Each structure stands twice: as C-alpha cells, then as structure tokens.
Amino acid sequence: MDLKINDAWSKMLNRLTSWLDSLIVNLPNIILASVVFIIVLILSKYVTKLTWKLLKKSSLQKSMKNVIAKLLSVLVILTGLFFVLGILDLSKTLNTILAGAGVAGLAVGLALQGALANTFSGIVLSYIKHIKFGDWIESNDFSGEVIDIDLRAVTIKQPDNNLVYIPNKLVLENPIKNYSTTSQSRVILSCGVDYSSNLEFVRDLVIKTIESSFENVGTDKEIIFLYTEFGDSSINFETRFWITSTSSLEVLKAKTQAMIAIKKAFDANDINIPFPIRTLDLPKDFRKNI
Incomplete structure (x- = not known):
C-alpha cells in the first residue's frame, strides 16, 4: 500500500x-x-x-x-x-x-432560425432607403410613424400613441406602404345624392366647395368628380383631390374636413343625402286576417 x-x-x-x-x-x-x-x-x-x-x-x-x-x-x-x-x-x-x-x-x-431571420431582415431594412426613421408607413395591417429599426423588429407609433413592434421578417416579406416617400397624397371621398337632384349642379358645387376648403387644391392637379352608380336610394359619386401630406393621418383629417364642408354646402342648397329606405308592399286583405 x-x-x-x-x-x-x-x-x-x-x-x-x-x-x-x-x-x-x-x-x-x-x-x-x-x-x-x-x-x-x-x-x-x-x-x-x-x-x-x-x-x-x-x-x-x-x-x-x-x-x-x-x-x-x-x-x-x-x-x-x-x-x-x-x-x-x-x-x-x-x-x-x-x-x-x-x-x-x-x-x-x-x-434560432426565426431570430436569425429577423436579424438578417433587420440588416436588410437598415440598407433600404424607402423606409427610415420618421417615415409614416403601413405594413401588416398597422400604420404609424417609424421610430426605431433594430435587429429584431420595426417599431412604429400609431395615431393613438401606442407602439407596435413588427418582426423584421414580416416587414421585409410583406408589402409596405410609405406615405412619406412623396410630398402629396390623394384623398378619395364617396357620397350619394337624391334622385331628384340636379347632377350638374351637384358636381360643380362639390368641386367649388373642395377648392375653397383647401389651399392649392386644383391648381397643380385637377379635382376629379365621377358619378359611379345608380344606387338603391341614391345616385352615388366619388371625388378625388390631392393634398400636401406625408402621413395617412393627414389624409383622414382632410377627408373629415371635406365631408363637413360638402354637408354644409348640400344643406345650404337643399340637396339631400338619402339613407336606405325599404318599402313594404302589403296585400289588400292584410287587415282582415288580423
């Protein structure tokens, strides 16, 4: 031992x-x-x-x-x-x-396939010039201002001040609508008037109202007014005009302003915006059976 x-x-x-x-x-x-x-x-x-x-x-x-x-x-x-x-x-x-x-x-x-995919997508997004800090974008059914792009997600601030974190992979693979790439946005507004209305007068009134409600509208690009269909209760039309804007929020504000102005103009000229009406056709002996 x-x-x-x-x-x-x-x-x-x-x-x-x-x-x-x-x-x-x-x-x-x-x-x-x-x-x-x-x-x-x-x-x-x-x-x-x-x-x-x-x-x-x-x-x-x-x-x-x-x-x-x-x-x-x-x-x-x-x-x-x-x-x-x-x-x-x-x-x-x-x-x-x-x-x-x-x-x-x-x-x-x-x-870590998913994490690595987001990382490489984040690197690619950082090189893309069509999306950068401060842009107002719409992607994956969310819209807002881009406030951060990191290796995991794109962070956007919505109009209600809430933050949405979208994985980089989803942003890269899905369509992106960037409102900040151009200095102008088009506002599209749909409405309808009564069948008894003077259609030419309605067209001229809507165009005149939009021109007086917005600065520089109708100078560079024409205001488009089109009647679209004979509806069930109204003759429907669509008007389109351009505004200086780089966000969807400004487009909604302009649309609201146009709706208020057109409604006031219609009320002042006794033009009716009808609502759907249902007519019931009852048989003659209806009350006898009650």
Whole structure:
C-alpha cells in the first residue's frame, strides 16, 4: 500500500515538475501573448469609435451603424485570438476550437432560425432607403410613424400613441406602404345624392366647395368628380383631390374636413343625402286576417 502511495506521489511530482519546466520555457511566449491580447482589446475599442465616426454622416440607420461597429470589433478580437493561439503554439487546440465552433454554430442556427431571420431582415431594412426613421408607413395591417429599426423588429407609433413592434421578417416579406416617400397624397371621398337632384349642379358645387376648403387644391392637379352608380336610394359619386401630406393621418383629417364642408354646402342648397329606405308592399286583405 505504501509503495503505491509513494509511486503515485512520485508520478504527481514528476508531472508538476514537467508542467513547471514547460511554464518556464514558454514564459516569454505567454507574456508576449498577453501583451498582444491586451493590444487587440484596445484596438477593438478604437476600431468601434473609428467606425462610428466614419458612419456618422452616412444615411444608414443607427441600428445598422451599431451592428457594423460591433461586427468589426468582434472580427478584430477573433483575429487577435488566432495570433495568441499561434504564439502559444496551440495549433491543435485552434483546430479543435474551429471544429467545435462549426458544430455549435450549426446547432444554434437550427434552434434560432426565426431570430436569425429577423436579424438578417433587420440588416436588410437598415440598407433600404424607402423606409427610415420618421417615415409614416403601413405594413401588416398597422400604420404609424417609424421610430426605431433594430435587429429584431420595426417599431412604429400609431395615431393613438401606442407602439407596435413588427418582426423584421414580416416587414421585409410583406408589402409596405410609405406615405412619406412623396410630398402629396390623394384623398378619395364617396357620397350619394337624391334622385331628384340636379347632377350638374351637384358636381360643380362639390368641386367649388373642395377648392375653397383647401389651399392649392386644383391648381397643380385637377379635382376629379365621377358619378359611379345608380344606387338603391341614391345616385352615388366619388371625388378625388390631392393634398400636401406625408402621413395617412393627414389624409383622414382632410377627408373629415371635406365631408363637413360638402354637408354644409348640400344643406345650404337643399340637396339631400338619402339613407336606405325599404318599402313594404302589403296585400289588400292584410287587415282582415288580423
């Protein structure tokens, strides 16, 4: 028993001595590797600041600038790590790390497909010039002002001041209506008048009312007035005109203003906007059966 203990103790001392000798021999490499790694960390911070300065005047979104700066910083650190492993003569360890990183990356990629899709979609959206901070957009049945674009979702503020977070993937894959890409928007208003109305007079009155209710309307682009159908209770028409606007909220306000003005004009000229009427045809002997 004592011999086994002595033998084990002797082997342990030999191993410790071997490690100590290796440490002493490789001490210059360890010191050099530590200095290189510290320099790499400092360099990565400098690269991040330099990237922010270079991208400050670019048209990229803030989130995209942050992503680029972080990616360059990580790239610098990984490059420095490879140098450190080379200085320490750990090429076999480097190969093992790369193989393990490949397997781990595959597993993580399969587990986070949705998150990675949103991340890459966020990067693409940051490059698209048709959607940026402050734009009024409509996407996935939500409309509002774009206040943020990150690697997960596009954040829009609705007219009721509520925030909606739409995953980047859905925004990229579905149609986007951007009211801010043009300086003008068209207002479309539908209504109906009584069958006894003078249709030419109604047309001229509506056009005159819209021209007097909005500035610059009808100067650059014509006000369109069209009768669309003979309805059940009215002759229906549609009028279209342009306003200076970059949001759907302004379009709704203009539509409300036009409705109020047209209703006042119709009331002043005894023009009736009929509501649906149902006529019941009863047999002559109806009351006898009661």
